[in-house]
Amino acid sequence: MRIAVASGKGGTGKTTVAVNLAVSAVRVGLRTAYVDCDVEEPNGHIYLKPEKGLSLPVAVEVPEIDESLCTVCGECGKICEFKAIAVLGDRVMVFPELCHGCGGCFLVCPVDAMKRSSRLVGRVETGVSKIATCGGDRAAPDGDGEISVVQGILRVKEAMPLPVIREVKKHIPGGDIVIIDCPPGNSCPMVESVRGADRVILVTEPTPFGLNDLEIALETVREMGIPVDIIMNRCDPGAGLPEGAFGDVGSEVIARIPESREIAEINSRGGLASLEFPELAGTMDRILEKILRSAREARR
Amino acid sequence: MKIAISSTGGKPESPMDARFGRAGYFQIFDTDTEEYEAIDNTTGRDAMQGAGVQAGELIAGTGVSILITGHCGPNAYRVLSGAGVKVMLCSSGTVENAVEKFMKGDLKEAAGPDVNGHWG
Numbered sequence A: 001m002r003i004a005v006a007s008g009k010g011g012t013g014k015t016t017v018a019v020n021l022a023v024s025a026v027r028v029g030l031r032t033a034y035v036d037c038d039v040e041e042p043n044g045h046i047y048l049k050p051e052k053g054l055s056l057p058v059a060v061e062v063p064e065i066d067e068s069l070c071t072v073c074g075e076c077g078k079i080c081e082f083k084a085i086a087v088l089g090d091r092v093m094v095f096p097e098l099c100h101g102c103g104g105c106f107l108v109c110p111v112d113a114m115k116r117s118s119r120l121v122g123r124v125e126t127g128v129s130k131i132a133t134c135g136g137d138r139a140a141p142d143g144d145g146e147i148s149v150v151q152g153i154l155r156v157k158e159a160m161p162l163p164v165i166r167e168v169k170k171h172i173p174g175g176d177i178v179i180i181d182c183p184p185g186n187s188c189p190m191v192e193s194v195r196g197a198d199r200v201i202l203v204t205e206p207t208p209f210g211l212n213d214l215e216i217a218l219e220t221v222r223e224m225g226i227p228v229d230i231i232m233n234r235c236d237p238g239a240g241l242p243e244g245a246f247g248d249v250g251s252e253v254i255a256r257i258p259e260s261r262e263i264a265e266i267n268s269r270g271g272l273a274s275l276e277f278p279e280l281a282g283t284m285d286r287i288l289e290k291i292l293r294s295a296r297e298a299r300r
Numbered sequence B: 001m002k003i004a005i006s007s008t009g010g011k012p013e014s015p016m017d018a019r020f021g022r023a024g025y026f027q028i029f030d031t032d033t034e035e036y037e038a039i040d041n042t043t044g045r046d047a048m049q050g051a052g053v054q055a056g057e058l059i060a061g062t063g064v065s066i067l068i069t070g071h072c073g074p075n076a077y078r079v080l081s082g083a084g085v086k087v088m089l090c091s092s093g094t095v096e097n098a099v100e101k102f103m104k105g106d107l108k109e110a111a112g113p114d115v116n117g118h119w120g
Helices: A014-027 A044-048 A075-079 A104-108 A162-170 A188-194 A208-223 A247-252 A261-268 A278-299 B051-062 B074-082 B095-103
Strands: A002-006 A032-036 A051-065 A085-087 A092-094 A114-130 A146-154 A177-181 A199-204 A228-235 A253-258 B002-007 B025-030 B035-040 B066-069 B086-089
Touching: A002 A014, A002 A188, A014 A032, A014 A044, A014 A146, A014 A177, A014 A199, A014 A228, A014 A278, A032 A044, A032 A162, A044 A146, A051 A092, A051 A162, A075 A085, A075 A104, A085 B051, A092 B074, A104 A114, A114 A162, A146 A162, A162 A188, A188 A208, A199 A208, A199 A278, A208 A228, A228 A247, A228 A278, A253 A278, B002 B051, B002 B095, B025 B051, B025 B095, B051 B074, B066 B095, B074 B086
Parallel strands: A002 A177, A002 A199, A032 A146, A032 A177, A199 A228, A228 A253, B002 B066, B066 B086
Antiparallel strands: A051 A114, A085 A092, A114 A146, B002 B025, B025 B035
């Protein structure tokens, strides 16, 4: 089962929810993977501290013009939707940093003057995070306590995260539960990360900003036809927004995580809050149970 | 000689557009006939990306030898210099004023891109 953790607004606690949910899953004995699709700033590894496995380059195929063959017919420029090719009177110029790698120019060139070259856009890294399951309130039945970790890293100066996100998704390992940590926002990188998930968790906070962005995220995910659960993070009891502020989304709020100095302190030193703070472990366990139950019901 | 000027409108008295790739129009002034011709740049203005490349290609295709605009980024500059178009910087006044200033020798040539590339 694939669970995508997304938010709309940045900084609401996607990674906190994703890594601690992975901990809950591995502690009940599920074969668990944590996949960081926030390739611009992947930071789940700070909490999970995986032992490093593979590190694979991600490249996009870009054209390179062989001027000795080019007849400047202009076909490549016509097919390029992204203006990565300029056709001047006597030559063709290629701008690889504008190329989205569709490959159209290779196909239309009648004299094979477009050569396939590549540009490194990032890396995919794999690893294994060992989670102590003994000493906790319950032990994993299988006793392995390992979370498979996959993350993508976009090369600095690159503007297009999608090729890296797609490559990350190709490396998702098999298992019982895959938790996908998505990039913030509601545009292509978020959509590509969420695509293919069985359920989406939207993490928000009870602020006008959190609510505003939640609504946009909800619309996006509903458009994709994926069931949604909402987690409200940093809910300060007695403060925040009035009851009913969530309108018709209230029924989808499956958990509220309280505002907590303890969680913030554990997070700020890169600790896994649910291993150190039993209240959060309990909340994460309940979230996992609810999601697994909903998924079972959806299958029926 | 033909001169291209980035412009916000389609008339010689229209204000110049300081942007190159996303200018509303280009006006082509022919020094022999002293006539203006306006070219619509809607496709470049609304381009998702590569507006500078697109506009550079458009200008190169008109056969001008001079472009007067406010700013020119790296991709646009590469196309323009590849096509042998000189870039003269001027960012305010009308299209006619810009041509006048150029004729009097008051405009400076851009030795390279004068702004960084950007997305959008």
